[in-house]
Amino acid sequence: MARLINDDPHISDAANNMGSYRVLRGRVNGIGYLPDERLMPYLEQAGFWSAALIWTFDLRYDLISALVERSPPETYTFHFSCGECTVTLEDVALQLGLPIDESPITGIITFAEPTVLCYSLLGDSPDDDESNFSGLKFTWLKGNFGHLSANATEGELMCAARAYIIHIIRGVLMPDSNNNKVHIMHLPLLADLSNVRSYSWGFAVLTVLYRELCRTTKPAVVDMGGCLTLLQSWALYRMLFLASISH
Template sequence: MIGGRRAMTQSHRRERQSGHIPKRGRGRRGDGSGSSQATQPEESQVVDPSQPVDQTGVEYLNYQDQVHHDVTDGGYDQDHIPHQQDAGDEDDIAAAAAPEVLPTDPPFPGGPADLSLLHSYAGHVALPLWYNSNNVRKTRVLKPIIHGAKILTLGRPNENENLFWDALQQSGLHDLVYLGYSTVPHALLLTLCERWYPETSTFHMPMGEMTVTLDDVACLTHLPIEGRMLDHGKKMPKHEGAALLMTYLGVAQHEAEKICNQEYGGYISYPRLRDFYTSYLGRANVLAGTEDPEEVEELERVRTYCVRCYLLYLVRCLLFGDRSNKRIELIYLTTMADGYAGMRNYSWGAMTLAYLYGELADACRPGHRVLGGSVTLLTVRKLKFYIYVNFIFL
């Protein structure tokens, strides 16, 4: 490499002495792709000695000679680094002066001229971002609801606890155990939300539109994408929530009613569900290996409650993250009515994707600062797209 640099420097010196500075290679077809083959200079490239020579190329060659010399000597002289002017923060450069009242009718600068498709563009965050209204480019924040750390610290039985792991396999949600991030790239998620349009359910990117599909959900999470849907549009009454706690989690009646009264409906808080799970798991470990018939019966019951608590925690944290970040809907317990195998009859992948679409539709509006849903799925999918774009197209 050193010999090559010296040879190149000598070539530069010969060019300067002859007063001829040829155009640098633009590829074999002249498209800028680069080429190792030298090209003959055209007549238009020959410089008339009687005319003044543009010193820009000469100064660049001088700089190249000095840099090559410094690098090959094992040092780097700061005096040879060209001074670069500060271009300023891009966020400080507004495309247009922000009016006192943002426009509500097309055409929108940088946006659609016809609202026949993107009919809610006037309420999209892209409009204030274009004008940098109220310095929104620097003040806008987005808080993604992630529960990866909760899952990682929840604790699981040992691998030899077949009753626990077999139940997860039967439910079809076993792979969720290994899915989840404790941290996510906030800048990436914020950028994606600013480019989401609910009318098309796609991200409008510089290279075109893209989205998260059912195929992505199936490939990345291994969730079933065919089956029944769980409709829980209405708020569950307190008495129904208490009944689910007693039936599926073994909670005493007075305690179940107290929980639903505190949560104002069919909900349970994350800490309370975690306490139930920890209590059942600890009791199962104590009873493990017992031969007493009554204790064996209790062990089976406790393990069942433990698995149900874990599945409820898993589904809510990784698939249907709520923006309140405080409580879990008990409606998901109804999917266990036909046993663990019956949970496979639900299209968990489709429900996860629909829930994520709804969260993105809210997050792309000004004033919304929280993103729920399966943030892990969105992060993995977009990182996959980022790698694809950078290594395939660039």
């Protein structure tokens, strides 16, 4: 596949030169359990009801790797013999149910009092010797919010809903290189659950996926972030012939 703008190495070069085939690894960290039924009203209020149901998945890394091979980093598209196509905001809205045309997601990445922030929005904070920690371990989130008491208060349910959403955001929708922790940078946006859907989460998800598609075209890269469930489901939905050979 010819370069459009620059001559940076592309993974397709190795394939064309009969080099070793690379199968990417994913930076995903699924929750592994369905949300408590009592959380569903809060997840729906926040606009994450559909996305929150992605609690487990079976990713086809051979398919994802093949898609990356056919993606020039300059266009974020996939080139096939039948034409050119790409994941769009419409796909994000249809498959994940996330808002795509609301306010952009912005914020800060460092906090003066992260412990106070966690206590106010999650009702708890991990034991950490560092006063300026920025990440919550996924195991901590599961251990503290995976099982709710039968008499949980409304405040506790709202905290659990925020924990579930932030796990979905950083573990499935927009995972980064630190795949054993979830950054708290998005936590302030979840303070008012009724206002969460006023942000374009779908736009942010697609942006991160595009960035990862560009990064993983480099032959030396072996792992991929971004919403791989979206990429795979898009491919199987838009290109029906793949579904017939995916088993």
